[in-house]
Amino acid sequence: MGVSTSAPEEGIAVITVDFPPVNALPVNGWYALAAALRAAGADPKVRCVVLAAAGRGFNAGVDIKELQRTPGHDALIGANRGCYEAFAAVYDCEVPVIAAVQGFCLGGGIGLVGNADAIVASDDATFGLPELDRGALGAATHLARLVPQHLMRTLYYTSRTVTAEELRQHGSVWRVVPRDQLLAAAQELAVEIAAKDGTLLRLAKAAINGIDPVDVRRSYRFEQGFTFEANLSGLADRVRDAFGTDEERQS
Template identity: 65%
Template structure:
């Protein structure tokens, strides 16, 4: 349980999220994920990272129970920023393999990945406004067009893997039983190339990105802090947890 890494073949590091029952990641988990992805990229033998998850879904976001119980909003926000940034800044390409639900912080991870594969059962969304928080619109905007992003954000609605494939942000949609194999196959194609070129390509792609994802996400988080200070965030979290 937690964040683990292992070999997926020559040059491939597989990083797995495993926080039962729904991969709601605690503060420490976000930092562990950041450290694991960063370490994989720094290893000269690594050519590509595959980011996947065990259990019912890819990621349900932050652990709301921890935040409500321990007032861990600062840790959750800085941890998410570290994890999302680690995926984006990883020295090698990151391939995200998504199954089931990908919500909240899951969007932050996937939106910053280089290539996204998804199972047919995958759904993507930001329930933040229903939880009294804001954030990861920066990353959702990398997956869907601007006005669809706004509609999804304001309504807390979800979209399917097929819809994201239509928009080009999901590279391939496969059956859930085939997802890991498809992700490793794609990673193998990347890993077979000259690692010097691949690392340079990752740096070049980040360098021409039209949006500074680090600054943009931190700007969003400022409003989350404000909502916590007003009490609106705590009330929304309490209502959600009570319904569950």
């Protein structure tokens, strides 16, 4: 359980997240993921990173149970900072990052894949931001990198999800494959990328990030301020208590 890194082929690092039962990450999980991504990107032997997950789904976001059982606001602050660090670590990774997504990709999962360079998904993958049902706000910045603006808003307001095939039609998912072929398909793309010169790949990543029209770090940090407001006012607790958590419904 936790975050692990393997090297299945030359030039490729596979970072796997495993927090049963649904990969809802605790505070230390987000920081561990950020550290693994930074380490892989800084390794001169690595030319491409595959971000994968074990279990039923790719990511169910923040461990809300940790927030609810921790008195005060330390867990909330930790989760917000941890998500910020993990999302930034994907975006700022010195080499391209491929997200290999299966099952549900919710909340913080959208932050991860929205910052990735490429997405390969299983045919059972679904993507969404149930933040309003959780009494939270955030990651619209990253959902907007996956779908057009008006669809992003509709998905955000309704907490609906979209399928991997729908995202492929929008151009944000590279391939959709059966679940048992997911990691192989992601690694196949990674091998193609890793065949390029490592120094040139790092320059390309920096150049592409430099021409982004939206500063994703600043944009997400702005969103986080409204999550704090909802929590400090007590609104978030009222919504979560009334609705329950995705982790409870998935488990």
